[in-house]
Amino acid sequence: MPNLNALSVLPLPTGPALNADESDNRLTLTLAGQPLLRLHLEHGDTLQLHLLTPGEVPAARAVWAACYWLFARQPERQQLTWHLEHAPDDALRSGLLVATDVAGQFRSERTLFWQLPQPWLGQPCNNGYPQQMIVSAGKRHPVRAPKPRGEVYRRFDARLGAWVSLRTLEVEVDLARFNRWQNSARVANFWQESGSLEQHREYLERLDADPHCLTLIGCFDDEPFAYFEAYWAKEDRIAPFYDVADYDRGIHMLVGEEHHRGPHKVASWLAALAHYLFLDDPRTQRVVAEPRADNAKMIRYMQNQCFHCEKEFDFPHKRAALMVLGRERFFDRCGLV
Template sequence: MPNPQDLSALPLPAGPTLNADESDGRLTLTLAGQPLVRLRLARGEALHLHLQNPGEVPSVQALWAAAYWLFAREPERQQLFWHLEHTPDEALRSGLLLATDVAGQLRCERTLFWQLPQPWLGLPSNEAYPQQMIISTGKRHPARAPKPRGEVYRRFDIRLGAWISLRTLEIDVDLARFNRWQNSTRVANFWQESGSLEQHRDYLQKLDADPHTLTLIGCFDDEPFAYFEAYWAKEDRIAPFYDVDDYDRGIHMLVGEEHHRGPHKVASWLSALVHYLFLDDPRTQRVVAEPRADNARMIGHMQNQCFHCEKEFDFPHKRAALMILGRERFFERCGLV
């Protein structure tokens, strides 16, 4: 797998590639062949960033690109310290930069950087959908935003050297693939949803009409390899089994293509799926899952991505493990690159 330390080019979801030239403590970033920012780096216990032209007013795009490059290249680094004569208000308002007690010095935090929704989300970032409490099927919960269509998330995974993306499932496009995956012996053992094309069309149509569930296809380099269901836990059958919050999201996961199995692939798609759900609504504080309690491999993969097992409990159809990952823990401990 590629080593982040060997980076020289970093593709961005919108199309252009971020390129870097670092030598002798100087870093020059270019985007689509055009100079973006030139920096002098002072490395020690902390990393301090100085503009080569101190009087320059850097764009927010330049500040973001430098943070992305340096955080991607050094996955363990948690902070960057900028030294700027002019404070960019937009970067402060967004949380990209934080003021410090030192005049002219600002701080960039990895945990805040990865909570900025763009450019990872496929749709323009909007404010959280207005809250209105409603009752459906006897449960009181917030009204949910209309479900998106198309690609919802894209990021270049540096460790794999591949794009990881999520798009909404299209029944006419994905039905045969979904049917093949569900009828594989390995998947059927845990999902227990094997059946005909028409049975699976009915299954997916019911989910498409259900406002509490979003069906997603996971892709590596635009090749579909997995099916995910992201659901609002407050309206789900899991709600009675723990102290559910209004904006908790739950996930069901299925890797259909055998050549995309393995712990390194799980680390990529599981962190991307959770990242998307936390970005999708900033009010979401937890992502939960309920794999079969005897699915030790999946539980192990989830624990490797900072989920913890809260308890085991009994659904009517299975003994389940309640797996939980909080927003704070995810952004502080999961090393997105």
């Protein structure tokens, strides 16, 4: 896997790559051959950032680029301190920069940076979708925003040196692949959904018509390797088994391609999936899952990504472990790069 210390380029989902020339005390960032920002770096308990051209007001996108570069290069770095005579207003309004008690001093926090939805989301997040409560199938819950179509998330994983992305499932495109995955012995052991093409077409079309469930295909470098179901927990069968909130999301996960298995791949796609769901609606405070209680490997992988096992409980069809990931815990311990 790539060495983060040797990074000089970070591809961006929205276009050209971010290029950096970094020494012990200087950082120059360029985008599409155009200079973005030049900084003097002062190392200490917190990295201090000084503009090499004092008095200028950096563009918010330049501040964002510096944060992305420095947080990706050192996943353990939690904060940056900026020294600016003037800070861009939109950077302050978004939380990219936070004013301090010291005049001309601002900070950027890893936990806030990774909650900014762009450029990772392929489509606008649902934070503007109004809340209206309804009752369906005997359950009271918010009206859900229309489901997206196409790519919904993309990010270059610098640790893997690969793109990780999520797109919505298209039945005509993905049916044969889904059928092959479900009929593998390993997947069938846990999902118990082996069957014919027509059975799987019916299964996927039913979920496509269900407003509470979003079916997703996970890709590495645009190669499909996994199938995910993201559901609103309030309307799901899991709701009676814990203190469910209106915007909790649940996940079902299936890795279909054998060459994309392994803990380093799980760390990438599971973090990306959780990141997408937390960005999609900032009212989502928890992501939950209910793997089989005897699926020790998956439970261990999830615990490695900050999920905790709240309890075991009995579904009609299985003994399950309730795995919970809180929004605060995810972003406070965020290892995204």
